[in-house]
Amino acid sequence: MPTAPPNAPRFPIPLRFSDIDSYGHVNNVTYLGYLETARVLLHLMRPELPAAAGGEPGATLRELAGADNQTLVGRQEIEYRVPLEFRTAPVHVVVWVTRIGNSSFDLGYAVVDEVDEVDEDQTGTVHALAASTMVLAAAATGRPVPLPDGYRAALQQWAGPPVPFRNSGQAAGAGQEATQ
Numbered sequence: 001m002p003t004a005p006p007n008a009p010r011f012p013i014p015l016r017f018s019d020i021d022s023y024g025h026v027n028n029v030t031y032l033g034y035l036e037t038a039r040v041l042l043h044l045m046r047p048e049l050p051a052a053a054g055g056e057p058g059a060t061l062r063e064l065a066g067a068d069n070q071t072l073v074g075r076q077e078i079e080y081r082v083p084l085e086f087r088t089a090p091v092h093v094v095v096w097v098t099r100i101g102n103s104s105f106d107l108g109y110a111v112v113d114e115v116d117e118v119d120e121d122q123t124g125t126v127h128a129l130a131a132s133t134m135v136l137a138a139a140a141t142g143r144p145v146p147l148p149d150g151y152r153a154a155l156q157q158w159a160g161p162p163v164p165f166r167n168s169g170q171a172a173g174a175g176q177e178a179t180q
Contacts, residue, residue, distance in 0.1 A: 003110055011095070013034050024085060025084055026085075035076070038095050043060065079129045081126050081128055106134070
């Protein structure tokens, strides 16, 4: 996949017949569930961290976030490219980190067909591209908290470029000032 870094996690997601709408393809809102599943699986991964990064060796990404914290979705954007029709083969969600802030980070996603393992330069059909802003918040208050060092170091391992949306500068409301 030319957009994501080569080490970006890739998760197979099975399609369900109930994902299909009256037009015969995966319904647009179903993609949000695919992204959610990929985020959950990402947080169950056990990244290898250098000793200087902090965090418990062998901890999951979720554990590195801290037991008293939760990761919340602050924003999501999806660009649909090619309709995805029902099939028995899974679709794959590739996830990478596009920005790391103080208490938030952005994820990029590509919903793609499986890539031939023999020819890794070959890319499958890209059905959708997406981005989300995730905020680390204290579970007790819901207020943002700084990303722990180990969590930040783990996220950095999957750093990559921004999501190449077709009209990235033309997003709804971009460049418009809010009026009262």
